[in-house]
Amino acid sequence: MSGGPPTGSASVWALAAFLAVLAAQRVSELRLSAANTKRLVERGAREYGSRHFPLIVLVHVLFPLCLVVEVVALGARPGRLWALWLGLWLAAQALRYAAIRSLGERWCVRILVLPGEPLVRRGPYRFTRHPNYLAVIVELLAAPLVFGAWRTTVAISLLDLVALGIRIRAEEAALRYRMDGAVGADLSVLPPKAG
Numbered sequence: 001m002s003g004g005p006p007t008g009s010a011s012v013w014a015l016a017a018f019l020a021v022l023a024a025q026r027v028s029e030l031r032l033s034a035a036n037t038k039r040l041v042e043r044g045a046r047e048y049g050s051r052h053f054p055l056i057v058l059v060h061v062l063f064p065l066c067l068v069v070e071v072v073a074l075g076a077r078p079g080r081l082w083a084l085w086l087g088l089w090l091a092a093q094a095l096r097y098a099a100i101r102s103l104g105e106r107w108c109v110r111i112l113v114l115p116g117e118p119l120v121r122r123g124p125y126r127f128t129r130h131p132n133y134l135a136v137i138v139e140l141l142a143a144p145l146v147f148g149a150w151r152t153t154v155a156i157s158l159l160d161l162v163a164l165g166i167r168i169r170a171e172e173a174a175l176r177y178r179m180d181g182a183v184g185a186d187l188s189v190l191p192p193k194a195g
Helices: 009-042 052-072 082-106 130-147 150-180
Strands: 046-050 111-113
Touching: 009 052, 009 082, 009 111, 009 130, 046 150, 052 130, 052 150, 082 130, 111 150, 130 150
Parallel strands: none
Antiparallel strands: 046 111
């Protein structure tokens, strides 16, 4: 990629490189999540809101598939603002990894609540309650636009907003339940507690 947006086969090669980075990130994150989940469960953490998790997985599986279809089959090509979208995607990565680092061993892909632990208030959590979700929103908006794949941006971003709406509601209810029992918590978004 010289100064302008990649075209033709350069777009496909850029997409292949992006997908390789994305796959490496996701595998690394899933491994970290599995290790953290094991430690958290050993310390007494409980999972909440697991029913919506397949929708989260669906978003992250459809995202690269839709991107490939739009770039390879439909011929989407980067526009003049591709570098801006790339910069936003990189900023989203920085925010996500800052959130992961701030949560430390409490970060995982599921909603696990550790009784008696205070909420994390360092790193990006000083400024916003859900920095990781903000990073995902920006990532799913910006990454397809790097390649000119506006259809993927629209479809995946809308599906992600639905999934995150459910997820954040479940997470907030789980945190309220952790802090004050059932008082004020909307437990309809939580599965029954396992014995």
